[in-house]
Amino acid sequence: FKEIHQSYPNRVHGGMISALLDELAGRALWVTDPQLMGVTTTMTVKFRKPVPYETKLIGRGYITKRSGRLFSAKAQIFDQNKNVLAEIEGNYIILPNEQIASKENLNDEVSIIVPDDVTDIDF
Numbered sequence: 001f002k003e004i005h006q007s008y009p010n011r012v013h014g015g016m017i018s019a020l021l022d023e024l025a026g027r028a029l030w031v032t033d034p035q036l037m038g039v040t041t042t043m044t045v046k047f048r049k050p051v052p053y054e055t056k057l058i059g060r061g062y063i064t065k066r067s068g069r070l071f072s073a074k075a076q077i078f079d080q081n082k083n084v085l086a087e088i089e090g091n092y093i094i095l096p097n098e099q100i101a102s103k104e105n106l107n108d109e110v111s112i113i114v115p116d117d118v119t120d121i122d123f
Contacts, residue, residue, distance in 0.1 A: 001053040012051040017077065021045060021088035024061030024075035029094065037100050038071060038092030051077060051085045058082070069094045 007013035026038035051057070061075035071094060076087040 001051070001057075003053055005053055010050070010052060012053050014045070014047060017047065017051050017086045018043070018045045018088070020059065021061075021075045021077065021086060022090060024059050025073035025088055025090045026061075026092055028061040028063050028073050028075070029071060029092070033094075035097055036094050037097055038073070039095055039100070041070075041091045041093055043088050043090035045086065045088045047086050049079075049083060049085045052079075056080060057085070064089075 001012045001016060005012050005016045022040055022043055025043070026040060029036055029038045058078040058080070059075065060078070061073060063071050063073050065072040070091065072089070072091050074087065074089050077085045079085055
């Protein structure tokens with residue numbers, strides 16, 4: 001996050017945190033099914049500690065339950081010391097990519113690439 005994402009000084013706005021957690025949880029489905037997307041039906045966010053901006057954070061999203069066209073997922077944001085700063089539990093409906101994006105290449109519509117120096121993703 002950048003300074004423009006703050007709410008109070010030195011803290012990221014809760015809406016920005018919620019959006020990131022929702023993306024982490026919803027896109028966990030892509031690990032096993034890249035042709036499917038999770039669309040949020042409900043989510044509960046817990047803010048544990050202030051999330052700072054201009055610092056590296058760790059995000060993790062994973063599926064906790066899958067049944068038919070639905071799945072539940074959890075996502076967390078950690079600081080570099082592995083303290084949980086915020087987390088979400090959400091429920092998602094599973095839809096094929098073509099029901100959400102009109103382009104053949106889904107990444108052209110839903111992905112924004114921000115270059116960074118991350119070379120390893122822990123999941």
